[in-house]
Amino acid sequence: xxxxxxxxxxxxxxxxxxxxxxxxxxxxxxxxxxxxxxxxxxxxxxxxxxxxxxxxxxxxxxxxxxxxxxxxxxxxxxxxxxxxxxxxxxxxxxxxxxxxxxxxxxxxxxxxxxxxxxxxxxxxxxxxxxxxxxxxxxxxxxxxxxxxxxxxxxxxxxxxxxxxxxxxxxxxxxxxxxxxxxxxxxxxxxxxxxxxxxxxxxxxxxxxxxxxxxxxxxxxxxxxxxxxxxxxxxxxxxxxxxxxxxxxxxxxxxxxxxxxxxx
Numbered sequence: 001x002x003x004x005x006x007x008x009x010x011x012x013x014x015x016x017x018x019x020x021x022x023x024x025x026x027x028x029x030x031x032x033x034x035x036x037x038x039x040x041x042x043x044x045x046x047x048x049x050x051x052x053x054x055x056x057x058x059x060x061x062x063x064x065x066x067x068x069x070x071x072x073x074x075x076x077x078x079x080x081x082x083x084x085x086x087x088x089x090x091x092x093x094x095x096x097x098x099x100x101x102x103x104x105x106x107x108x109x110x111x112x113x114x115x116x117x118x119x120x121x122x123x124x125x126x127x128x129x130x131x132x133x134x135x136x137x138x139x140x141x142x143x144x145x146x147x148x149x150x151x152x153x154x155x156x157x158x159x160x161x162x163x164x165x166x167x168x169x170x171x172x173x174x175x176x177x178x179x180x181x182x183x184x185x186x187x188x189x190x191x192x193x194x195x196x197x198x199x200x201x202x203x204x205x206x207x208x209x210x211x212x213x214x215x216x217x218x219x220x221x222x223x224x225x226x227x228x229x230x231x232x233x234x235x236x237x238x239x240x241x242x243x244x245x246x247x248x249x250x251x252x253x254x255x256x257x258x259x260x261x262x263x
Contacts, residue, residue: 093148095161105145167208174219
């Protein structure tokens with residue numbers, strides 16, 4: 001993961017997806033087969049429990065895809081449990097202030113960066129049975145901490161927020177961000193475009209990766225040339241709905257051209 005973070009800083013893009021509904025562990029294999037390089041399990045809006053998260057992460061680690069988790073809120077347990085299950089990254093929603101960020105780093109990073117508790121014999125450290133300073137250093141280097149920038153307040157406090165040591169990336173949540181400005185869904189509004197540009201510029205200033213999550217490929221494509229490299233496209237449910245609608249409509253049209261009406 002350290003090498004992947006460096007690759008993004010050097011200009012390569014990482015394409016991933018959000019998992020919001022499917023709890024089967026094999027969703028990790030399915031998404032890997034699609035070519036996605038990472039996924040984020042949505043524990044903010046999804047109905048996942050600790051066991052389902054751990055199972056998906058376990059399968060992912062044997063499938064060549066990077067498992068990450070969006071936590072529901074900033075708490076010790078919501079941060080420590082997915083990390084101990086082996087998550088290689090955390091997406092932290094609703095970041096607004098520098099105090100929020102400092103608390104995240106405190107819970108997610110081992111000393112000297114933070115105060116994450118030591119827990120032996122867990123998936124994250126391959127069940128080692130003794131304290132190992134090299135292992136804690138490795139996890140500090142490997143685990144990706146991503147701040148979700150999705151409020152007007154976060155944009156206003158952005159320089160201070162992204163200056164905190166221990167943060168790897170800033171990922172824009174465009175729906176909540178546009179809602180916080182009172183222009184929900186207006187992603188081409190100059191106010192939103194200016195906010196996007198600010199995230200890119202301030203991220204570069206602090207040597208942090210920037211990214212965005214969109215369901216529309218065209219919206220993501222616009223961000224690549226501007227410097228965003230952590231790119232998240234769609235959800236697993238969105239893939240089913242989009243392809244399902246297209247497939248049913250295409251088949252209905254083909255049958256109609258053959259004189260067959262569909263119910």
